Amino acid sequence: MVALPSLSPPPPRPSPSPATPRRRPPPPPPPHATPSHRVRSRPATVVSAASGVTDGYHSTIRSLNSRGRHVPRKSLGQNYMLNSKVNEELVAAAGVEEGDVVLEIGPGTGSLTAALLDAGATVFAVEKDKHMATLVNDRFGSTEQLKIIEEDITKFNVRSHFLPFLEEKSHHTRKYAKVVSNLPFNVSTEVVKLLLPMGDVFSVMVLLLQDETALRFADASIQTPEYRPINVFVNFYSEPEYKFKVERTNFFPQPKVNSAFNGKRKMLRKSLQHLCSSSEIEAALANIGLPVTNIDFISVSLLYLHKVTVRFTGIGLRRVACPKMRPVFCGNLDYDARQSEIERLFSKYGRVERVDMKSGFAFVYMEDERDADEAIHRLDRIEFGRKGRRLRVEWTKEDRSGGRRGNSKRSPNNTRPTKTLFVINFDPINTRTRDLERHFDQYGKISNVRIRRNFAFVQYELQEDATKALEGTNGSTLMDRVISVEYALRDDDEKRNGYSPERRGRDRSPDRRDYRGRSASPYGRGRERGSPDYGRGRERGSPDYGRGGDRGSPDYHRGASPQGGNKGDERGSPPNNYDRERREASPGYDRPRSRSPARYERE
Numbered sequence: 001m002v003a004l005p006s007l008s009p010p011p012p013r014p015s016p017s018p019a020t021p022r023r024r025p026p027p028p029p030p031p032h033a034t035p036s037h038r039v040r041s042r043p044a045t046v047v048s049a050a051s052g053v054t055d056g057y058h059s060t061i062r063s064l065n066s067r068g069r070h071v072p073r074k075s076l077g078q079n080y081m082l083n084s085k086v087n088e089e090l091v092a093a094a095g096v097e098e099g100d101v102v103l104e105i106g107p108g109t110g111s112l113t114a115a116l117l118d119a120g121a122t123v124f125a126v127e128k129d130k131h132m133a134t135l136v137n138d139r140f141g142s143t144e145q146l147k148i149i150e151e152d153i154t155k156f157n158v159r160s161h162f163l164p165f166l167e168e169k170s171h172h173t174r175k176y177a178k179v180v181s182n183l184p185f186n187v188s189t190e191v192v193k194l195l196l197p198m199g200d201v202f203s204v205m206v207l208l209l210q211d212e213t214a215l216r217f218a219d220a221s222i223q224t225p226e227y228r229p230i231n232v233f234v235n236f237y238s239e240p241e242y243k244f245k246v247e248r249t250n251f252f253p254q255p256k257v258n259s260a261f262n263g264k265r266k267m268l269r270k271s272l273q274h275l276c277s278s279s280e281i282e283a284a285l286a287n288i289g290l291p292v293t294n295i296d297f298i299s300v301s302l303l304y305l306h307k308v309t310v311r312f313t314g315i316g317l318r319r320v321a322c323p324k325m326r327p328v329f330c331g332n333l334d335y336d337a338r339q340s341e342i343e344r345l346f347s348k349y350g351r352v353e354r355v356d357m358k359s360g361f362a363f364v365y366m367e368d369e370r371d372a373d374e375a376i377h378r379l380d381r382i383e384f385g386r387k388g389r390r391l392r393v394e395w396t397k398e399d400r401s402g403g404r405r406g407n408s409k410r411s412p413n414n415t416r417p418t419k420t421l422f423v424i425n426f427d428p429i430n431t432r433t434r435d436l437e438r439h440f441d442q443y444g445k446i447s448n449v450r451i452r453r454n455f456a457f458v459q460y461e462l463q464e465d466a467t468k469a470l471e472g473t474n475g476s477t478l479m480d481r482v483i484s485v486e487y488a489l490r491d492d493d494e495k496r497n498g499y500s501p502e503r504r505g506r507d508r509s510p511d512r513r514d515y516r517g518r519s520a521s522p523y524g525r526g527r528e529r530g531s532p533d534y535g536r537g538r539e540r541g542s543p544d545y546g547r548g549g550d551r552g553s554p555d556y557h558r559g560a561s562p563q564g565g566n567k568g569d570e571r572g573s574p575p576n577n578y579d580r581e582r583r584e585a586s587p588g589y590d591r592p593r594s595r596s597p598a599r600y601e602r603e
């Protein structure tokens with residue numbers, strides 16, 4: 001818990017607005033001032049790219065006055081932030097930087113919105129109060145950097161309304177968004193329940209909450225009597241952190257914040273009310289040492305979202321991905337590369353738990369999968385070491401302990417671009433070719449879509465479109481499944497036996513039980529029809545841990561990596577169904593396989 005008395009000196013009270021001299025709300029008290037060592041030396045004035053010069057106090061009051069008298073509505077939790085420093089702290093807590101996409105809940109007068117825009121973020125704001133939505137619109141005018149939706153957040157469909165915005169603004173680069181909000185207290189739990197399971201959309205949520213709620217959310221100890229289901233929920237989906245306190249004097253109107261104790265005090269007041277007035281009871285309570293308002297703080301909770309894939313399996317939720325300890329393969333190293341060098345290299349992107357050095361390659365275990373993603377993105381193919389070798393940095397194909405992994409949101413493994421994408425992990429029963437087409441056609445013209453049992457091929461006319469589609473769809477959600485997309489190993493320009501958009505009318509029914517009974521498809525064992533071969537020569541330096549076939553697309557469900565001991569059918573264990581299906585389906589799978597250690601050959 002970090003106390004944050006980092007608030008600005010009290011600004012002068014607002015001068016009466018000449019335009020609306022008698023219509024302004026009662027002037028709020030100035031924000032509380034407490035010196036702090038944590039304050040960064042930022043100017044007291046926030047200059048918003050979109051809004052011109054603003055400060056929290058004056059601009060909030062000015063905004064509130066701008067459309068006639070606006071009485072803050074308690075039912076909507078309208079306690080407006082008057083202190084721009086607090087807004088800046090919220091923005092900093094979320095690490096908002098240029099190019100980030102932020103979902104803001106309840107922009108109100110737009111004071112936090114201004115700070116977010118000022119930090120270079122693109123903001124998607126959801127405001128329930130029509131008056132406030134109009135007000136924010138007036139304040140910022142039309143700008144590409146801000147979209148305001150008048151909507152109740154608890155009824156808002158993030159996936160269908162926010163996700164396309166995120167994708168557009170991040171140019172389909174699979175970027176995560178952030179949530180930053182001075183939340184209306186009455187919906188805080190609902191919001192947390194709504195957004196926390198969306199670790200595939202958001203990386204971090206910074207919420208200004210009632211102190212009691214923030215403390216509860218941040219409590220990781222299950223053994224306490226206060227532990228409630230929401231704690232389990234929050235801890236399951238995120239790494240919560242209680243960040244700092246904000247004094248209630250910074251809000252207009254000042255919230256009458258309740259704690260559990262305060263609730264008891266209220267009950268006491270209620271039970272005594274037939275004896276004397278409220279003010280007398282308050283005075284009496286103060287007299288015996290019970291503070292009239294015992295909680296003076298609102299608090300900020302920081303929730304780091306786990307990138308967890310969840311899916312329904314029969315009844316209940318099952319967590320299928322463990323976000324921790326997933327190693328990154330770092331290949332094509334000098335033989336004498338040192339562990340410390342690799343550790344230093346990766347630690348630029350996040351905490352490195354350990355580096356497992358091998359000869360010419362290493363496995364790097366990072367604490368956070370998102371950091372590992374970033375490291376892969378930044379380090380793959382950079383020149384490194386004394387000889388300036390080009391590193392190969394990618395996710396290991398398997399959990400090296402031998403377990404299978406279900407997380408499909410991984411980096412594409414076949415890095416050689418082709419026009420055809422290989423898609424797995426969709427719902428094999430209900431997904432139709434037209435569903436896939438709809439999901440993929442926003443990236444370019446599709447020439448062919450084929451579904452083969454539990455995998456599919458989507459072929460574009462242009463390779464660049466396939467690349468865009470891969471970036472945009474790998475790890476995306478299609479009919480409640482997080483799909484995996486990668487380049488197929490070879491293009492098939494012949495449209496035999498497949499679905500093509502021009503033949504929409506022949507879309508197959510979702511029931512594909514007839515598949516086996518058909519004549520061999522272009523993917524059925526390949527050789528039978530001289531069909532296209534999705535296999536291709538192994539890229540040097542690209543390891544294949546346990547997929548067995550060098551030429552197939554990576555196998556997400558096989559046994560362990562070479563180091564893990566069990567290499568599935570390669571080592572004599574029977575292939576599972578998935579393997580079999582895939583071998584039947586893709587010619588590349590029944591080719592002779594080269595074995596490690598040759599796989600770790602270097603470039």
Ligand SMILES: C[S@@+](CC[C@H](N)C(=O)[O-])C[C@H]1O[C@@H](n2cnc3c(N)ncnc32)[C@H](O)[C@@H]1O
Pocket residue numbers: 076077078079080081082105106107108109110111112126127128129132151152153154182183184185187
């Ligand atoms: C605590 S105020 C914060 C306002 C502003 N962000 C600030 O910091 O001054 C909460 C805001 O959320 C809005 N709000 C309340 N309930 C909401 C809901 N269910 N969905 C979206 N916005 C809501 C209110 O109208 C209000 O503008």
